[in-house]
Amino acid sequence: MKYQMLWLALVLTIAAEANAAAKQGKNTTITALIVFGDSIMDTGNNNNLPTLLxxxxxxxxxxxxxxxxxxxxxxxxxxxxxxxxxxxxAKTLPAYMNPNLKPEDLLNGVTFASGGTGYDPLTAQIMSVISVWDQLTYFKEYISKMKKHFGEEKAKDILENSIFLVVSSSNDLAHTYLARAHRYDRTSYANFLADSAVKFVRELHKLGARKIGVFSAxxxxxxxxxxxxxxxxLTRGCNQPLNNMAKQFNSRLSPALDSLDKELDGVILYIDVYDTLYDMIQHPKKYGFEVADRGCCGKGTLAMSYLCNSLTPFTCSNSSAYIFWDSYxxxxxxxxxxxxxxxxxxLSKVYDV
Known part of the structure; x- marks a missing residue:
């Protein structure tokens, strides 16, 4: 009886520890983070491109x-x-285009994101950056490298258990629409972008991705x-027509991704960042910020990329007080x-898969 009680106590202890680990460390099942999109997620893919951005x-x-x-x-x-x-x-996610990247650096994931790109192929063409569609091509190359260096099973594990994130649309809405206005009105262009995002997710799923999150505009x-x-x-108010386009994009994208989630295996999530960032901009002090309408670099009115440089005057000393670093x-x-x-x-929805 004594040994039976000790055995039962050991089993209960292991079960309790496993349950605690499951609650505190559900991410142990996540093998890597794979990211596509624009400057929000770019960690250096534009460095060696012939672009001003x-x-x-x-x-x-x-x-x-x-x-x-x-x-x-x-x-x-x-x-x-x-x-x-x-x-x-990892504390940082490497850029896939980093020429110094080693095979082992690929194991925890990479970002293919390229600043200035969008769902509209014209956006990347105008800015001379990597389109999201070309990012898929690089992802195929990434899969091949994983198979070559770590074997078929490891590559399969990466595909099935990684989180995939897609973040784009801002450059399309803010810049490329002006070049498309002869063909689209604001609503139809936003819908075109949302439909393109859904098409992108379908292609990503075909390549083996099973846990996919798509950020809103x-x-x-x-x-x-x-x-x-x-x-x-004086007022420095928001450009409301542009915000309305973003909201139209979101209203089209969200239900389309919900339908895709029901149709395809795995999990496909719409991740709403619009409301959080908008509330931060409207109520900065609520989040511990002092400045919401200007960026830190050069006071961030029109400073971005090469216009935000070491010679730019008035760059703030405490960037943590600002919501924006540069003008974008x-x-x-x-x-x-x-x-x-x-x-x-x-992420809790992904862990429940």
Missing amino acids: KCNFPPYGKDFPGGSTTGRFSDGRVPSDLIAEKLGL VPVGCVPLQTTVYGGL HPTERAYQVIVDNLLDKY
């Missing part, structure tokens, strides 16, 4: 570990890094670049708030 120079990266100018469009880390850390994979009409140009010198991109701290507010909610 790059940021591998100071003061970009001033709050990154070591003050490195990595090519991230922020003062520090970006959501791809923060999400990878939250998943327990953000309130791009409220970034400092838009409020400076369209919001008026949030600070690391703003990204952290967004990730903390949204990720647990959506």
Whole structure:
């Protein structure tokens, strides 16, 4: 009886520890983070491209570990890094186009994101960056590398148990629409982009992805670049027609992804970031920020990429007080708030698969 009781106690202890681990460390089943999209998730893929849209120079990266100018469009880390850390994979997510990337660097995932791109192929063409569709081609190359260096089983495990994130649309809405206005009105263009996003997810699923999250459009009409140009010198209000396009994109994308989730195996999620960022911009003090209508770099009215450089005057000393780093991109701290507010909610759905 004594040994039976000891055995029962041991079993119960193991079960309790396993249950605690499941609650606290559900991400142990996540093998990697694979990311597609634009500058929000780019960790340096544009560095060696013949494009003006790059940021591998100071003061970009001033709050990154070591003050490195990595090519991230922020003062520090970006959501791809923060999400990878939250998943327990790594503190930073490497850019796939990094020429110094080693095979073992691929194991925890990579980002294919390219600043300035969009769902509309014309967007990448105009900006001379990597389209999301070309990012799929690089993803096929990534799969081949995984099979070559780590075997078929490891590649299969990566595909089945990784989280895939897709973040795009802002550049399409804010810039490319003007070149498409002869063909689309605002509503039809937003719908075209949403349909393109769904097509992208289908293609990604065909390649083996099974846990896919697609970010909504953000309130791009409220970034400092838009409020400076369209919001008026005194009021600096949001560009509402642009925000309405973003909301139209979201209203088309969300139910389409829900339908796709029911149709395909795995999990396909619509991740709403619009409301969180909009509330942050409208009520900065609620989130611990002091400035919401200007960026830190050069006071961020029209400063972005090469217009935000080491010679730019008046770059703030405390970027954590600002929601925006430059005239278009949030600070690391703003990204952290967004990730903390949204990720647990959506990742719990992935863990339940």
